[in-house]
Amino acid sequence: MPPVSARLPVFPWDRLEPYKATAAAHPDGIVDLSVGTPVDPVPELIRTALADAADSPGYPTVWGTPALRDALTGWVERRLGAEGVTHTQVLPVVGSKELVASLPAQLGLGPGDKVAFPRLAYPTYEVGARLAGAEPVPYDEPTELDPAGLKLLWLNSPSNPTGRVLSKDELRAAVAWARAHGVLLVSDECYLELGWEADPMSVLHPEISGGSFDGLVAVHSLSKRSNLAGYRAAFLAGDESVLGELLKIRKHGGMIVPAPVQAATVAALGDDKHVAEQRERYEARRAALRGALEGYGFRVEYSEASLYLWATRDEPCWDTVGALAGLGILVAPGEFYGAAGGAHVRVAFTATDERVAAAVRRLTA
Numbered sequence: 001m002p003p004v005s006a007r008l009p010v011f012p013w014d015r016l017e018p019y020k021a022t023a024a025a026h027p028d029g030i031v032d033l034s035v036g037t038p039v040d041p042v043p044e045l046i047r048t049a050l051a052d053a054a055d056s057p058g059y060p061t062v063w064g065t066p067a068l069r070d071a072l073t074g075w076v077e078r079r080l081g082a083e084g085v086t087h088t089q090v091l092p093v094v095g096s097k098e099l100v101a102s103l104p105a106q107l108g109l110g111p112g113d114k115v116a117f118p119r120l121a122y123p124t125y126e127v128g129a130r131l132a133g134a135e136p137v138p139y140d141e142p143t144e145l146d147p148a149g150l151k152l153l154w155l156n157s158p159s160n161p162t163g164r165v166l167s168k169d170e171l172r173a174a175v176a177w178a179r180a181h182g183v184l185l186v187s188d189e190c191y192l193e194l195g196w197e198a199d200p201m202s203v204l205h206p207e208i209s210g211g212s213f214d215g216l217v218a219v220h221s222l223s224k225r226s227n228l229a230g231y232r233a234a235f236l237a238g239d240e241s242v243l244g245e246l247l248k249i250r251k252h253g254g255m256i257v258p259a260p261v262q263a264a265t266v267a268a269l270g271d272d273k274h275v276a277e278q279r280e281r282y283e284a285r286r287a288a289l290r291g292a293l294e295g296y297g298f299r300v301e302y303s304e305a306s307l308y309l310w311a312t313r314d315e316p317c318w319d320t321v322g323a324l325a326g327l328g329i330l331v332a333p334g335e336f337y338g339a340a341g342g343a344h345v346r347v348a349f350t351a352t353d354e355r356v357a358a359a360v361r362r363l364t365a
């Protein structure tokens with residue numbers, strides 16, 4: 001059997017290892033800004049909900065408890081601005097990466113089908129297409145895609161890695177185009193609550209969707225908004241015919257969010273206070289790092305939302321990675337997200353206040 005992994009793109013985190021070793025040799029230690037993993041505590045009310053549901057001997061359901069579905073529909077209405085959302089229009093998933101990587105296969109896509117995603121993107125959109133044997137198609141502008149054979153169109157706003165936010169008009173145009181060509185539009189909105197200089201909108205907002213979820217699915221995750229990357233808590237909302245089919249497939253596959261995580265999700269989605277507090281932490285780290293990077297000669301592009309600064313010194317990204325590693329600061333080369341990122345680095349502001357202050361000191365010394 002030919003190895004399935006041979007179909008996958010090379011994602012050479014290994015290439016970062018020597019730079020990591022250089023950065024780690026800094027006398028005051030490494031400041032690792034290369035990955036967007038939360039570092040602040042899981043809010044107390046979420047931990048309590050998890051612990052209170054620890055005695056869960058039976059199988060949970062793929063669709064989730066009625067309480068979870070109420071929490072999902074309630075949040076989609078309250079936070080995304082959608083109206084009249086029903087249980088058939090939501091579906092819990094085991095972290096959104098799992099969903100992104102398996103969605104094309106679970107939709108039955110395969111050879112001859114195309115999956116499109118932004119040219120600079122989270123690599124898992126391409127992985128999902130390749131795992132299914134479908135053709136990955138990077139785009140600059142979704143409405144300029146050739147619709148022949150195209151079955152799935154990914155949007156990602158706010159974007160990883162650039163932090164770019166699509167405007168209302170861009171979202172509306174993508175939705176109209178996808179509907180006109182019968183292409184399913186799936187919008188990865190996992191950074192939606194992390195807008196800084198923009199107010200990101202969901203494709204499910206009536207001003208974008210026209211009041212109908214037909215042909216639209218939004219992907220949401222609690223990893224970033226609630227410091228829950230360790231819990232694997234995410235969900236879909238949107239077109240009930242698509243979600244109903246996915247529910248059937250995922251029941252057969254046993255793709256179930258653990259019961260204590262379902263309970264924790266209910267608590268997390270019912271509370272906006274911890275989200276506001278976490279946003280404040282990130283806002284301060286972002287401002288400090290941005291100022292220091294600009295003072296050091298970087299230009300920061302896009303980055304109006306998400307957990308990243310997309311920065312350039314107009315030089316090959318590996319030169320930048322090397323220069324910052326010399327200061328003990330590790331960042332991700334833009335090339336990891338597509339060849340178009342060859343002159344940029346992605347700087348995550350998910351380190352602790354203490355580590356961010358260390359990076360700022362080194363950049364401003």
Ligand SMILES: Cc1ncc(COP(=O)(O)O)c(C=O)c1O
Nearest residue numbers: 095096097122160190221223234
């Ligand atoms: C754009 C995007 N989508 C999805 C994910 C996956 O998040 P999770 O699997 O924690 O829900 C990430 C994580 O960094 C991401 O950047």
